[in-house]
Amino acid sequence: MxxxxxxxxxxxxxxxxxxxxxxxxxxxxxxxxxxxxxxxxxxxxxxxxxxxxxxxxxxxxxxxxxxxxxxxxxxxxxxxxxxxxxxxxxxxxxxxxxxxQKIKLEKAGAANPLGETIYRTGNASSGVPACTGCHGPDGAGNPSAMFPALRGQYAAYLEKTLSDFKAGARANDANSIMRSIAAKLSNEEITAVSGYASGLQ
Structure with a gap:
């Protein structure tokens, strides 16, 4: 769903x-x-x-x-x-x-069940959709929709980006979609999903 x-x-x-x-x-x-x-x-x-x-x-x-x-x-x-x-x-x-240019991929980290769950299935209880819907199962993104590739990106940068959307410090997302999603993520979920997306190959 x-x-x-x-x-x-x-x-x-x-x-x-x-x-x-x-x-x-x-x-x-x-x-x-x-x-x-x-x-x-x-x-x-x-x-x-x-x-x-x-x-x-x-x-x-x-x-x-x-x-x-x-x-x-x-x-x-x-x-x-x-x-x-x-x-x-x-x-x-x-x-x-x-x-x-070829991105230098980050090494996949240790098992990250929370990050993988958020990325692949979202969180039904808080209304967070799976990241795969826009960013793809391998983090390749969607160029036609201007959804960015996430794989290989620094986890720290992804975490800052989600935190900025959550706080409203970044507001150039179409129809406020990333702000509405990030607002429903806990800080723990933001850290986890950022680490997981960074390590996608």
Whole structure:
């Protein structure tokens, strides 16, 4: 039941998206990525878990985030300053470049029953849908719907992201879907599911 509900939610969100921007030029994006390297690494694999890995992330998702940093729909003064001078072509080129890079996967941790349960079946008692409905059974995400890939991402970054959605500090999710889900997660569940999603292969 929870799986069907999650799929329905994803379908509704997908219907509101439009992939209006052209595909970028990855070669041009590589040249433009030098300013990103200090935080996100030369190939999009950041060295610090507070900065997200951009390697292998769907170009549609990365482009959406950059545009929303630029417009301040997603609040982050540092990233707004970085994104503000970017043209649409710059954003598409950067997104295409990072999408072509190979993410350095995290090692799967110890058995994580709580994280696996939340990710694969959700929590019926609190109304949390399974993460698989939007992010896929292997954490690959959904580029058409701009749902990000989660596998290989730093657990610490995923945990911060869910905590920010829960607190309302991040509010650029379509139809408040991630804020409504995160609000129903306990801190223990957030930590567990972040660790589990990070280790997906």
């Amino acid at each position: 929870m799986g069907k509900r999650a799929l329905w939610v994803c379908f509704v969100l997908l219907s509101g998206y439009s992939l209006a921007h052209a595909e970028g030029n990855a070669a041009a994006g590589k040249e433009k990525s030098e300013a990103c390297a200090s935080c996100h690494g030369d190939d999009g694999n950041s060295n610090a878990p507070i900065f997200p890995k951009l390697a292998s992330q769907h170009a549609s998702y990365t482009a959406k985030q950059l545009r929303e940093f630029k417009s301040e729909k997603r609040a982050n003064p540092t990233m707004t300053a970085m994104a503000e001078p970017l043209s649409d072509a710059d954003i598409d080129d950067l997104s295409a470049y990072f999408a072509q």
